[in-house]
Amino acid sequence: MRGVIKGVLAEELQNSLRMKKEYEAALRSLPKGCLSAKKIRGHEYFYLVKRVNGKVRYFYKGKISDAEKKKYDEAKKLRAKYRKHLSQVKKQIKFLRGSLRGKEAV
Amino acid sequence: MEKKQYDLCIEILRRFNKAGILDNFILIGSWCLYFYEEYFQDKEYTRRLSLMTRDIDFLIEHPRKIQQQVDIPELLKDLGFVTIFKGSKGYIKLDHPDLLLEFLVPEKGKGTDKPYPLPMLGMNAVTLRFLDFLTTNTIKIKLEDFYLTLPHPANFALHKLIIFQRRAREEKALKDRNAAVELLKILIDKDELATLKHALGSIPMKWQRKIIKGLELAEENGIIKLLNLSNSH
Numbered sequence: 001m002r003g004v005i006k007g008v009l010a011e012e013l014q015n016s017l018r019m020k021k022e023y024e025a026a027l028r029s030l031p032k033g034c035l036s037a038k039k040i041r042g043h044e045y046f047y048l049v050k051r052v053n054g055k056v057r058y059f060y061k062g063k064i065s066d067a068e069k070k071k072y073d074e075a076k077k078l079r080a081k082y083r084k085h086l087s088q089v090k091k092q093i094k095f096l097r098g099s100l101r102g103k104e105a106v
Numbered sequence: 107m108e109k110k111q112y113d114l115c116i117e118i119l120r121r122f123n124k125a126g127i128l129d130n131f132i133l134i135g136s137w138c139l140y141f142y143e144e145y146f147q148d149k150e151y152t153r154r155l156s157l158m159t160r161d162i163d164f165l166i167e168h169p170r171k172i173q174q175q176v177d178i179p180e181l182l183k184d185l186g187f188v189t190i191f192k193g194s195k196g197y198i199k200l201d202h203p204d205l206l207l208e209f210l211v212p213e214k215g216k217g218t219d220k221p222y223p224l225p226m227l228g229m230n231a232v233t234l235r236f237l238d239f240l241t242t243n244t245i246k247i248k249l250e251d252f253y254l255t256l257p258h259p260a261n262f263a264l265h266k267l268i269i270f271q272r273r274a275r276e277e278k279a280l281k282d283r284n285a286a287v288e289l290l291k292i293l294i295d296k297d298e299l300a301t302l303k304h305a306l307g308s309i310p311m312k313w314q315r316k317i318i319k320g321l322e323l324a325e326e327n328g329i330i331k332l333l334n335l336s337n338s339h
Contacts, residue, residue, distance in 0.1 A: 004284065007277025008159055015160065019201050022188045081186040088203040 006100060013096040016089050023086040030075045030082075035061070048072075111204045112140075115162060116249065118182065118207070123252040125176045127227070132255045134210065134240055134262075135163035139285065142259050144247040146296060157281060160206050166231060167241040169211050169224055177228035182207075197221045198230050212237035235272075239265050239313070243305060260298060260305040263289035267320035268313060287324050294332060303333060 033050030036058070046061040046069075115137065122128040133141065136158040166172070179189045179200060187200040187207070198221070200207040209231035211222045221230035240257035247254050257265070266286035273279035293302055306314060321330050 004157065004277050004281045007275065008157065008281065011278070012159065015201075015206060016203075018190070019188075019203060022190055022201055026188045077184070078186075081184075082188075085186045085203050092203060 009096055009099050013093065013100060016092040016096060019089045020086065020093065023082050023089060027079065027082050027086070030079050031072065033059075033072075034076055035064075035069065035072045108204070111160075114185065114202065114204050117185065118162075118205070119249060119252070119254060121181055125181060126174045127172065127176050128252060128254070130166055130168070130172050131164040132167065132241060132244060132257060133162070134165045134237075134257060135161055136285070137162050138256050138259075138262055139289070141247055141254065141256055142262075142289075145245055145256075145259065146292065157285070160204060161208065162205050163208050163210055165210050165212075165237055165240060166224070167212065169222065169231065172224070172226045175226050179228050195220055196230070197232055208232065210234055210237060212241065236265060236268055236313070239268075239309060242308060258301070258305065259289055260293055260302045263287075263293065264302075264305055264309075264317055267324075268316045271316060271320055271323070283320065283324050286320070287326055287329070290326075290329055294329070299332060306333060 033048045036047045036049045037044050038047065039045075044063070046064050047058040048061050049056060049058055051057070119128060122131065140158060179187065179198075182200060185202065187202045190199050190201055191197065192199050197208075209224060209227070209229055211231045211233050213233040213235045217235065218233060222233050223230050240261055243258040243261045244255050245258050247256060256262075263286045266282045266289075270279045270282035270286065273282060290302070293299070306317065309317075318330060321327075
């Protein structure tokens with residue numbers, strides 16, 4: 001039998017591995033790109049900026065609704081948060097695998 | 107425990123309180139051990155119990171009595187929680203690198219392996235046996251400007267003594283057993299033997315027998331003697 005601490009660490013590793021998949025899926029589900037506003041003769045026009053085949057491209061969206069603006073703003077904030085958490089989870093996995101490396105199998 | 111983990115826990119409680127739903131919940135699981143520090147007013151005692159996981163579990167004693175419509179996944183979304191559907195039955199869990207949040211309700215009647223729906227909260231809950239025992243004697247501790255409900259440490263420890271014997275994984279069982287025994291010793295040291303005896307007396311004989319068996323497995327004959335328990339029960 002594994003010790004109590006190793007048992008807890010093994011369980012936490014499983015949790016972190018699951019979470020890694022969840023954050024990757026959550027990032028994929030967010031709308032791609034960010035909005036960029038340009039003011040032309042007092043009117044605000046929007047472009048959707050995103051990477052296509054590694055290159056940054058601008059797609060003209062024109063005038064958009066507040067709801068759409070809010071959607072992209074929220075996605076931007078969540079993307080930053082999810083990326084941060086994904087990085088944290090990857091560090092946890094590395095740490096937990098290191099801690100569990102030994103004679104016993106994880 | 108890391109400060110950011112504690113801060114996140116407090117932020118969740120703060121939001122539940124602001125949404126008016128915190129009073130419906132009883133915090134259970136290993137996080138109780140951390141908050142018992144407040145109850146015991148003694149940091150040295152609870153240092154002995156501090157093997158905690160990221161799981162934070164909330165028990166809902168009366169799920170049908172919840173009046174407020176609060177979408178919990180939405181309430182916690184900006185903190186970076188992601189909603190997951192665990193297992194084939196679709197239990198909802200909220201995951202964050204620092205905390206894993208889950209809801210539980212006491213199992214009634216024959217029991218079921220299906221999740222208990224909590225439509226008012228946008229969640230569902232796991233139903234488990236013996237949780238009623240945690241609701242019969244609770245304490246409230248003050249955090250900032252609100253109160254958090256926890257099971258009384260006596261009920262918490264005795265409950266752990268019952269459930270560790272039902273754990274499939276041996277190391278998890280050992281963790282529960284150790285926490286229970288340490289907590290019982292703290293309660294005895296703190297002159298709470300009468301509360302312990304009262305909690306024991308309030309439960310069915312069948313459960314009492316399980317507790318005795320748990321203490322025997324832990325080779326804690328001293329505690330059995332102090333609680334005036336014997337196999338003849």
